[in-house]
Amino acid sequence: MSELLKSYRFREEREAEWHKLDQIVNKAEKRGVNALSDDDMIALPRLYRQAVSSLTLARSISLDQNVISYLETLCTKSYLFVYGTRTNLMSKMADFFTYGWPNAVRAAWKPTLLSAACLFGSGLLAFILCMIDMEWFWTFNSSIIGERTPDATTAFLESTLYSEETDAEGMLSAFSAQLFSNNSGVALFAFALGFMFGVPTAILVAYNGLLLGAFYALFWSRGLGYELTGWLLIHGVTELFAIVLAGAAGFMIGGGVAFPGQKSRMESAQAAGRSAATIAIGAVVMLFFAALLEGFGRQLINNDEVRYAIAIGTFVLWMGYFYLPRARGDQP
Amino acid sequence: MSETRTAPTKADRQARRQRLAINARATALDRKLVTPEGAELTLKLSSAGKRAGAFIIDWIIIILIFIVIIFAITKISEGLGRRGDGIADALAMLVIFAVRNFYFIFFEIGRRAATPGKRLSGVRVASRNGGQLTANAILARNFVREVEVFMPLFYLLSTAFSAGVETWISIFGLLWSGLFLFMPLLNKDKLRLGDLIAGTWVIETPKKKLLGDIAKTSGKMADAETKFNFTAEQLDVYGIHELHILENLLRKSTKEVKASVAERIRKKIDWERLPDESDIDFLRHYYAGLRKNLEQKLLLGQRKADKFDT
Numbered sequence: 001m002s003e004l005l006k007s008y009r010f011r012e013e014r015e016a017e018w019h020k021l022d023q024i025v026n027k028a029e030k031r032g033v034n035a036l037s038d039d040d041m042i043a044l045p046r047l048y049r050q051a052v053s054s055l056t057l058a059r060s061i062s063l064d065q066n067v068i069s070y071l072e073t074l075c076t077k078s079y080l081f082v083y084g085t086r087t088n089l090m091s092k093m094a095d096f097f098t099y100g101w102p103n104a105v106r107a108a109w110k111p112t113l114l115s116a117a118c119l120f121g122s123g124l125l126a127f128i129l130c131m132i133d134m135e136w137f138w139t140f141n142s143s144i145i146g147e148r149t150p151d152a153t154t155a156f157l158e159s160t161l162y163s164e165e166t167d168a169e170g171m172l173s174a175f176s177a178q179l180f181s182n183n184s185g186v187a188l189f190a191f192a193l194g195f196m197f198g199v200p201t202a203i204l205v206a207y208n209g210l211l212l213g214a215f216y217a218l219f220w221s222r223g224l225g226y227e228l229t230g231w232l233l234i235h236g237v238t239e240l241f242a243i244v245l246a247g248a249a250g251f252m253i254g255g256g257v258a259f260p261g262q263k264s265r266m267e268s269a270q271a272a273g274r275s276a277a278t279i280a281i282g283a284v285v286m287l288f289f290a291a292l293l294e295g296f297g298r299q300l301i302n303n304d305e306v307r308y309a310i311a312i313g314t315f316v317l318w319m320g321y322f323y324l325p326r327a328r329g330d331q332p
Numbered sequence: 333m334s335e336t337r338t339a340p341t342k343a344d345r346q347a348r349r350q351r352l353a354i355n356a357r358a359t360a361l362d363r364k365l366v367t368p369e370g371a372e373l374t375l376k377l378s379s380a381g382k383r384a385g386a387f388i389i390d391w392i393i394i395i396l397i398f399i400v401i402i403f404a405i406t407k408i409s410e411g412l413g414r415r416g417d418g419i420a421d422a423l424a425m426l427v428i429f430a431v432r433n434f435y436f437i438f439f440e441i442g443r444r445a446a447t448p449g450k451r452l453s454g455v456r457v458a459s460r461n462g463g464q465l466t467a468n469a470i471l472a473r474n475f476v477r478e479v480e481v482f483m484p485l486f487y488l489l490s491t492a493f494s495a496g497v498e499t500w501i502s503i504f505g506l507l508w509s510g511l512f513l514f515m516p517l518l519n520k521d522k523l524r525l526g527d528l529i530a531g532t533w534v535i536e537t538p539k540k541k542l543l544g545d546i547a548k549t550s551g552k553m554a555d556a557e558t559k560f561n562f563t564a565e566q567l568d569v570y571g572i573h574e575l576h577i578l579e580n581l582l583r584k585s586t587k588e589v590k591a592s593v594a595e596r597i598r599k600k601i602d603w604e605r606l607p608d609e610s611d612i613d614f615l616r617h618y619y620a621g622l623r624k625n626l627e628q629k630l631l632l633g634q635r636k637a638d639k640f641d642t
Contacts, residue, residue: 005547005624006631018542029443052371061630063623065576066543066583073540076365076373080445080456083368083464092441092467100468184433185478192479195529253529270460270531277472277530284433 007062014054021047022074025081048078096278104278105322108248111255115205115247119240122206126213131221140214148215154222161224161231162302184287187246191253191280195269198254205247212240230307235293237314242286249276249283286318348640351573361522363535365462376536378455380516383524383534389449394435401427436477440470446537456537460527469530476526483509546582547620559606560617566601567625573638575626578619582612590615 024040024047036044055071062068105112129136134150141149148160186204193200219228256272257265293310301307361377402424409420439447445465446456457473459465487506494502516522527533570578581593594611597603597618605614629636 005620005627007623007627008545008547011545015542032443049369052367052369055373056371061627063572063575063626063630064545064547065579066540067545070540070542072374073538075367075371076375076538079365079367079373080458083462096467188475188478189483192476192525195525266528267531269529273472273529274466274468274531277468277475280475281471 007058007064007067010057010061011064011067014050017047017050018054018071018074021051021078025074025078028081044082048075048082051075051078096281099326100278101282102322102326104275105245105282107275108245108252108279109323111248111251112244114251115201115244118202118205118247119209119212119244122209123213123216126210127217127220130214130217134218134221137214137218140210148218150218154224157219157222158224158227161227184284187242187280187283187287190243190246190250191276191283192250194250194253194276195257196254197258198251201247201250201254204250205243208243227304230304230311231298233311234298234301234307235290237311238286238293238318239290241315241318242283242290245279245286246283249279252276252279344640348638360520363521367462375458376538377522378453378534378536380522382453382455382536383516383522386447386449386453386455389452390435390447391449393448394431397431397435398428401431436474437470440474441467445470450534451537454537454539455534457532458535460521460531460533465532469532471530473524473526473530473532476524476529479509480512480515480525484513543583546579546616547623559609560614560621562601562603562618562621564625566603567621569601569639570622571636571638571641572626575619575622578615578622582615582619587611 020043024036024044027035027040051071052075055068055075058064058068058071126136126140130140137150148157186208190201190204193204216225216228216232219225252272253269253276256268256270260268263271293314297310298307301310361379363375363377365373365375367373405420405424405427436447439450440457444451444456445458450456457465457470459469484506487502487509491499491502491506511518512525515528516524521527521533523533578593581590585593591611594614598605598614601618603614626636635641
């Protein structure tokens with residue numbers, strides 16, 4: 001044993017560079033890419049490739065377990081970093097609002113139409129049924145809406161559409177209560193349940209449509225249709241749009257699972273799931289705006305015409321934001 | 333030196349089969365990943381237990397955050413003389429809403445792709461196809477958590493607070509939604525529903541230190557080298573598997589274990605114990621000799637997997 005092992009010489013020659021790579025990656029993991037100096041940034045790809053080639057070589061010439069498993073660890077860690085997420089949260093958010101979200105929504109116009117058909121179709125159905133016979137109201141709304149039932153007087157119903165309390169406290173609690181109401185839950189569930197071929201999503205969206213239709217019929221039958229529309233749509237444009245989009249996200253996943261085309265079912269679900277997730281988080285953002293409008297806008301504005309103006313304004317804004325063509329856009 | 337190798341007995345073969353089975357179990361969670369550079373890396377999937385542990389830690393942290401927020405807001409509201417209690421309530425609810433929805437997303441989008449709970453458990457999120465882990469994937473896998481965790485929870489609560497037919501409906505709902513909760517146990521990649529849809533999986537964060545080379549330590553003791561002159565037959569007794577076991581033994585076992593192993597090797601290779609020979613010296617030199625021998629064979633294309641390999 002007068003000469004050293006070949007595998008030991010191999011290790012000795014490269015060890016310093018392995019340590020250097022390890023150090024750079026650790027620094028980047030702890031303090032972010034910005035903590036790396038220019039030299040580090042230039043050295044990183046070279047060191048990474050060297051480590052990978054060391055690993056391949058070590059596997060064929062060295063029997064030192066520790067060296068091989070260390071190199072595997074080092075390469076995996078560097079690989080995850082080199083090919084990992086690179087942008088920071090702020091630029092990601094900016095990208096999301098400028099391109100990611102509207103592009104995803106625009107690309108998903110078919111499921112959006114389907115989801116809208118579910119919501120408004122079932123709403124119309126419930127409306128017609130209730131107009132024929134108000135007893136249907138009880139079928140759709142077993143306990144949810146509370147005092148606003150066919151048993152209530154018209155005057156009481158009208159009074160619920162306008163509010164006298166306009167202090168900040170009341171508005172803020174209305175806002176936060178709205179946040180916690182079932183809406184954001186419905187949106188996320190509509191998305192998350194999509195994988196069962198979209199069936200639970202359809203049921204969820206249609207159920208919300210039924211509630212809405214029955215509610216609308218009740219007020220319509222008392223001659224309060226015009227007033228209710230203003231009360232509802234001031235935030236409802238945003239809120240219903242959000243629910244439609246969340247449903248569309250669910251249908252996208254369902255469609256991906258049901259009709260995979262050339263891909264495997266799992267790949268297809270993943271591909272759909274990623275852009276659907278963009279739409280779903282967007283829906284949550286919209287619901288946040290809806291809660292703002294409901295908590296503050298509706299409490300402060302008791303004039304029907306202004307409510308209508310806001311409703312139309314938000315509608316135009318959302319449609320323009322989503323569907324107007326854009327100069328540049330990365331596909332989501 | 334007599335010929336020490338004998339034909340493998342039935343017991344030997346059985347021992348080998350057993351070893352292969354143990355290896356297969358140990359590598360059941362290993363997944364191969366080929367980098368764009370063409371190297372094959374091994375990722376180790378996280379066990380379901382570790383993930384459950386991480387989830388529990390994360391929820392403990394979230395609840396602690398809730399408590400701190402509520403406490404702070406109460407104190408501030410008291411300091412302001414209890415005016416605007418409603419505002420304080422609303423504010424607290426707003427913050428809780430944000431923390432509950434964005435805790436996981438915030439940390440998993442970060443550099444380490446892991447929540448504090450995951451980091452403590454030593455696991456992280458990675459993209460399943462080896463590509464970039466996108467923000468969309470993180471969003472998708474966390475939204476689906478609503479269905480996986482909160483739906484069973486919802487049914488559990490409604491089972492507790494309902495009666496008659498409703499209880500039965502809730503129990504069925506619980507069983508049905510419970511399937512999603514336990515999905516990581518039901519597939520070989522340990523994917524939960526969110527991972528499936530997002531195209532991610534959870535792997536163990538690689539952690540391994542580069543230790544000293546055992547062969548080097550022995551190489552330094554030049555004067556001792558002449559003493560340990562193993563013959564080719566003596567070095568041919570064992571294979572790579574035994575070499576690796578010897579490496580592990582030299583790195584971490586106790587003195588007594590080393591002594592007994594050294595004794596067994598001496599017997600097996602017919603080695604006369606030298607007058608001032610210590611067990612550790614013997615093992616190290618035998619390790620270096622064996623590795624050199626096996627590595628030379630490797631260069632010639634012969635891979636002697638273990639002592640039964642001829």
